Amino acid sequence: MRKEDTVKLISAEGFEFVIDRSAALVSNTLKNMLTSSGGFTEREFGEVRFPEISTRILEKVCQYFYWSLQYSSGKEVDFPIEPEITLELMMAANYLHT
Amino acid sequence: MSTSKKKAFRIEPFKHKVEIDPKYAERTWKVLDEAICEIYNHNASGLSFEELYRNAYNMVLHKYGDKLYMGLVDTLSRHLKNMASTIEAAQGGLFLEELNRNWLEHNKALQMIRDILMYMDRTYVPNYNKTPVHELGLNLWRDYVVRYPKIKARLLDTLLDLVYRERSGEVINRGLMRNITKMLMDLGIDVYQEDFEKPFLEAASGFYKLESQEFIECCDCGDYLKKAERRLNEEIERVSHYLDPKSETKITAVVEREMIASHMNRLVEMENSGLVHMLIDDRYEDLGRMYSLFKRVSGGLGLVRDVMTSHLRETGRQLVTDPEKLKDPVEFVQRLLDEKDKYDKIITTAFINDKTFQNALNSSFEYFINLNPRSPEFISLFVDDKLRKGLKGVSEEDVETVLDKVMMLFRYLQEKDVFEKYYKQHLAKRLLSSKSVSDDAERSLIVKLKTECGYQFTSKLEGMFTDMKTSKDTMQGFNAVVSNADSSESPTLSVQVLTTGYWPTQSGAVCNLPAEILAVCEKFKTYYLSTHTGRRLTWQTNMGTADLKATFGKGQKHELNVSTYNMCILMFFNNVNSMTYKEIEQATEIPALDLKRSLQSLACVKGKNVLRKEPMSKDISEDDVFVFNDKFTSKFYKVKIGTVAAQKETEPEKQETRQKVEEDRKPQIEAAIVRIMKSRRVLDHNNIVSEVTKQLQSRFLPNPAVIKKRIESLIEREFLERDKNDRKVYRYLA
Structure with a gap:
């Protein structure tokens, strides 16, 4: 996979998730970050740091991106969310405008 | 989520x-x-x-x-x-x-x-x-x-100045201009309109007002239109380059108003270059330009059309009433056709076949063709000329085009029955003297007339053709019988049996035929009546022709092709050498007018004078003496001595035809009235007149006074009666 086609997401704890660019674009915020003109660092290096999102949540978010890519159009397949992370996940979703 | x-x-x-x-x-x-x-x-x-x-x-x-x-x-x-x-x-x-x-x-x-x-x-x-x-x-x-005051004013001035400079022919930075106007549009369409478009349009209005004033003073109409068109295209181009597409209609409206609408009348009426001038000179390009520009402003085309119509009517009126131009009917009609062709071409090339212009053209032609009561006669004469000689050696399609054009003129005629009358006369002459160039062309025209006016109009004409055909068959039968019976040196006879009613009635003056001829005629009569019982044959000696073999003084032989009357006269000179006018008149009983004409053609035409006249003069008088011209010579073996052929009618003949037409119309009007009343039962006077006019329109335009007379006659004969309460209302009886 070419580097331009992937994006590196870094959690608060420093974990790095390398995902497909197309998956990252599911989030409107990420989409903006990665496409906005004017030379912000995110676009330049293809990596985004999230100091307020924990590894666990970011992992779930990444899973959601892929799930969304696969099923968003129509097919009803549940996306499992553990109750204890629900709130934090929601906050992250709002932040990422997903 | x-x-x-x-x-x-x-x-x-x-x-x-x-x-x-x-x-x-x-x-x-x-x-x-x-x-x-x-x-x-x-x-x-x-x-x-x-x-x-x-x-x-x-x-x-x-x-x-x-x-x-x-x-x-x-x-x-x-x-x-x-x-x-x-x-x-x-x-x-x-x-x-x-x-x-x-x-x-x-x-x-x-x-x-x-x-x-x-x-x-x-x-x-x-x-x-x-x-x-x-x-x-x-x-x-x-x-x-x-909208910062210092910028706002400067921005507008700069933009308008750039546009002005571009209009004056300078090259400006259109890219920059486009960016700025684009910016104004991005700020909202109201910003563009308020801060730029409105003043821009005002400036344009002022600019073109001045410019058009200047142009109209120094340019002729064609040049002015060229300039206006160029300006219009420039503005359209300008919009496409750096203005909002919606501005196009606004700016073109300004140019149209200032350059065209406000000078419309002056342009059209411009001396030596206005519309009339363009029409006369066939300036298709200028006319087309005028059409497309004037189309943009309201009332523009109407003005063009009106001026064209009045010009057309005026020239048409001159054409049909100028006595100088009425001398030659063929040329007269040709001139009408040329005029029509000219305007057809203008309308198709310059006015993109605009229906309203075509209608204007048609109504103008209808107007002035009918100004001259002799138009129907002339059109028929034109056809006669074409079918006699004009179409010889012309391809079939060309014949069709000529006939179609004639039909087009025919359509404009109001008195179609007059045309029919003349056409019948001319057709009869063509058929009887076998002068028609092409049978196909004759029939094609009949078919056209039939589609135009219906079966009734042409049934008699078609009957004439049938007569010609049956006559041919009859003659074959007769010749067979004659050649079987005896082979003596009697003259050959060719008879055309014409049905009364189909053919134009001719004064049935019978002349005395020479004995030789009379014998053959009797033979034919017997033959014909033996196959067709219960019919009556009369001889129309005024319409026939004869071929005579003559031997002159030095033994030179000629074959003379003459009319029946001429033949009768010439036969006398087999026995005697000279005869006075009176003697001839008594012996032949040819009507005086025809006799004079015949003698004139025999004695007074140079190169064809088989008779000599004493005293020598152009005209025939009653004391003249005629002598057989021994010294007659001719380069040709066959000599055709024609009596004056179908020409324009003389004044009394014209009156006569007119009277006949009027007479023929009476029963047609009566029939129409009866038809209408039969279905309506009760109708007032004005409505009858309009209905009758409508019904007969395809044949002629009935005169209301004549209709009134016919109604009165019908009342007398108890077809109709007046309503007892309202004298203006008629009832149908029966």
């Missing part, structure tokens, strides 16, 4: 997290403010989108949205004021470029600011009814830059 789920929840910040650093908002805004400055200074690289986004996100989340928004307005305003002053400081021509450069920068910066403040745009702005960031940026640009 689907959308529906998201709407159901409302994300609130944790209560316990609220008690944070009171300086937090100040600090966060400072970061953002500095970032915005960096963005305007093209220093954005190195900034973290995530950090800025997170800061803005947190400010909104922690209820500092208001502070964030107000701060943004402040910062933007500050930057724009700075920009305005640099723009203002730009020298002369650089002004627009500076404005454009700043605009592009502002736009770019605005884009980035909007991106990092996206969360605010998404939540705070709709909740508090604020203007979204991008729009806010445009509005501020509008208020602080474009």
Whole structure:
């Protein structure tokens, strides 16, 4: 996979998730970050740091991106969310405008 | 986390997290403010989108949205004021470029600011009814830059000046111009319209008012139109290059108003170059230009059409009433056809076949053709000429085109029955003397007349053709019988049996035929009546021809082709050498008028004078003596001695025909009245007149006074009666 086609997401704890660019674009915020003109660092290096999102949540978010890519159009397949992370996940979703 | 789920929840910040650093908002805004400055200074690289986004996100989340928004307005305003002053400081021509450069920068910066403040745009702005960031940026640009008094006036002046310079032929930077107008459009269509379009249109109006005034004083119509068209195209092109497409109709309307509408009448009536002049000279290009330009303004085409119509009527009237031009009927009709061709061509090439112009053309022709009561006669004579000789050796298609053109003129005629009358006469002469060039052409015209006017109109004409055919068969039968019976040296007879009624009635004056001829005639009569019992044959000696073999003084032999009358006269000279006029008249009983004409053709035409007349003179008088001309010579073996052929009718003949036509119309009018009353039962006078007129329109235009007379006659004969209460109403009886 070419580097331009992937994006590196870094959690608060420093974990790095390398995902497909197309998956990252599911989030409107990420989409903006990665496409906005004017030379912000995110676009330049293809990596985004999230100091307020924990590894666990970011992992779930990444899973959601892929799930969304696969099923968003129509097919009803549940996306499992553990109750204890629900709130934090929601906050992250709002932040990422997903 | 689907959308529906998201709407159901409302994300609130944790209560316990609220008690944070009171300086937090100040600090966060400072970061953002500095970032915005960096963005305007093209220093954005190195900034973290995530950090800025997170800061803005947190400010909104922690209820500092208001502070964030107000701060943004402040910062933007500050930057724009700075920009305005640099723009203002730009020298002369650089002004627009500076404005454009700043605009592009502002736009770019605005884009980035909007991106990092996206969360605010998404939540705070709709909740508090604020203007979204991008729009806010445009509005501020509008208020602080474009409408900044010193810039506003200068901007407008610069733009209008550029347009003016371009109109005067200079080359301007259209790209820059487009960017600026695009900017105005981006700021809202009302900004474009208020700050630019309106003054632009006013300036154009003034410009073209002056220019058109100048042009109209010094140009002829064609040149003026060329210039107007060029200006119009320039403006359209200008719009496509750097103005809002919606401006096109507005600016063209200005040009149309100033350059065309306000000078319309003057243009059309221009001496030596106006519409009439163009029509006369067949200036298709100019006419086409006039059409397309005048079409744009209301009433323009109407004016062109009216002027064309009145010109056409006037020239047409001169054409059909000029006695000089009435001398030769063939040329007269040819001139009409030429005129029609000319205008047809103008309408197809210049007026793109506009229906209303075609109608105007048709009504004009109808108007002036019927101004001359002899038009039907002349048209028939034209056909006669064409079918006798004009179409010899012409291809079938060309024959058709000529006939179609004739039909077109025929359509314009109001008195179609008069045409029929003359046509019948001319056709009869053609058929009997076998002068017609082409049977196909004759029949083709009959078919055309039939489709135009119906079966009734042509049934008699067709009957004439049938007569000719049956006569041929009869003659074959007769000849067979005669040649079987005896082969003596009797003259050969060729008879055409004509049905009375189909053929134009001729005065049935019978002359005394020479004995030799009479014998053959009797033979034929017996033969014919033996096969067709119960019929009556009369001889139309005034219509026949004869071939005579004559031997002259020096033994030279000639075959003379003459009319029956001439034949009768010449036969006498087999026995005697000279005869007086009186003697001839007594012996032949030919009507005086015809006799004079015959003698004239025998004795007075140079090269064909088989008789000599004493005394020598042009005219025949009753004391003349005629002598057989022994010294007659001719280069040809066959000599054709024609009596004066079908020509224009003389005045008394014309009167006679007219009277016949009037007579023929009476039963037609009566029939129409009866038909109408039979279905309506009761009808008042005016309605009868209009219905009758309508019914007979395809044949002629009945005179109301004549209709009234016919009604009276019908009342007398108890077909109708007047209503007892209302004298104007008639009832149908029977």
